[in-house]
Amino acid sequence: MRRYLFPLISGLLGCAILISLGLWQLDRLKWKQAMIEQIENRIAAAPVPLPAAPMPEMKYQPVLVSGMTTGDEIDVLSGTKDSGGGYQVISSFVTDDGRRILLDRGFVDQDHKHDPRPATRLEVAGNLHWPEEKSSSTPAPNLEQNIWFARDVPAMAAQLKTDPILVVAAEIRGDGQGVKAMPVAVQGIPNNHLSYAVQWFMIAAVWAGMTLALIWRIRQRQF
The missing domain is CATH 2.40.50 (OB fold (Dihydrolipoamide Acetyltransferase, E2P))
Structure with a gap:
């Protein structure tokens, strides 16, 4: 069992980190979608006369x-x-x-x-x-x-x-x-968080597969 312990811990820890990064990107995706929706609503609002002192906070x-x-x-x-x-x-x-x-x-x-x-x-x-x-x-x-x-x-x-x-x-x-x-349109606003999340989850799957392969090889050597 000691032979399995290190690769098992490394595998679980690596998967946990990679999955957490994927979940973080999904949280960022929700944040970005809410921001884009807010920008779309601002762009589509009724126009007003040019303010006396426009500031960057009035963007869109x-x-x-x-x-x-x-x-x-x-x-x-x-x-x-x-x-x-x-x-x-x-x-x-x-x-x-x-x-x-x-x-x-x-x-x-x-x-x-x-x-x-x-x-x-x-x-x-x-x-x-x-x-x-x-x-x-x-x-x-x-x-x-x-x-x-x-x-x-x-x-x-x-x-x-x-x-x-x-x-x-x-x-x-x-x-x-x-x-x-x-x-002005929201199409130019970058929103790649979903693809980043998928990449992290795929790396986690590869990491898990490599961990299982390593444990299998250790088991085979015992026989």
């Missing part, structure tokens, strides 16, 4: 803005399944009450990056957003060609001389100038 808040684009824009490298590679057009936007903000108007493909988009009046229903797209590996913007690689609200605001407020358009009234709106 639906808002209504009207005013003029200035003709100044930032093009952020992007892409869609239907159109392939292209750019998200971030315009400097002056609201009717004189506030300068950032407006994510949507997507243009590569062939239309350099189309003229002069100042135009727009009425926009959209969502406040502070994307977390920039990381340590994100290249610096190519200012000469006006190509950015992430939506970085403070940096874009400094470049276009606006407040650090970004509204992502969902619906636009006025001359869209060929830009297709890309509303």
Whole structure:
């Protein structure tokens, strides 16, 4: 029995740890699903006029803005399944009450990056957003060609001389100038906890199988 004791304890302890990690991922899955549902409800809420002092805590808040684009824009490298590679057009936007903000108007493909988009009046229903797209590996913007690689609200605001407020358009009234709106959606929020849980449970099953195989080999040696 002493020969069985160490592999049996190791097997049980390893399985317990791996199963607990799988269960933890299932708990994280429930948390993430609740968070995504909350975000979906916020995105779908009735829009309100742009708050006097929008804060990151108001992320996804639906808002209504009207005013003029200035003709100044930032093009952020992007892409869609239907159109392939292209750019998200971030315009400097002056609201009717004189506030300068950032407006994510949507997507243009590569062939239309350099189309003229002069100042135009727009009425926009959209969502406040502070994307977390920039990381340590994100290249610096190519200012000469006006190509950015992430939506970085403070940096874009400094470049276009606006407040650090970004509204992502969902619906636009006025001359869209060929830009297709890309509303805020939950599809981009990572939620891989179920696959992680399955992986931990599969590793636990393999661990259990290896433990049984080791005990079987020890038993065979006795005979």
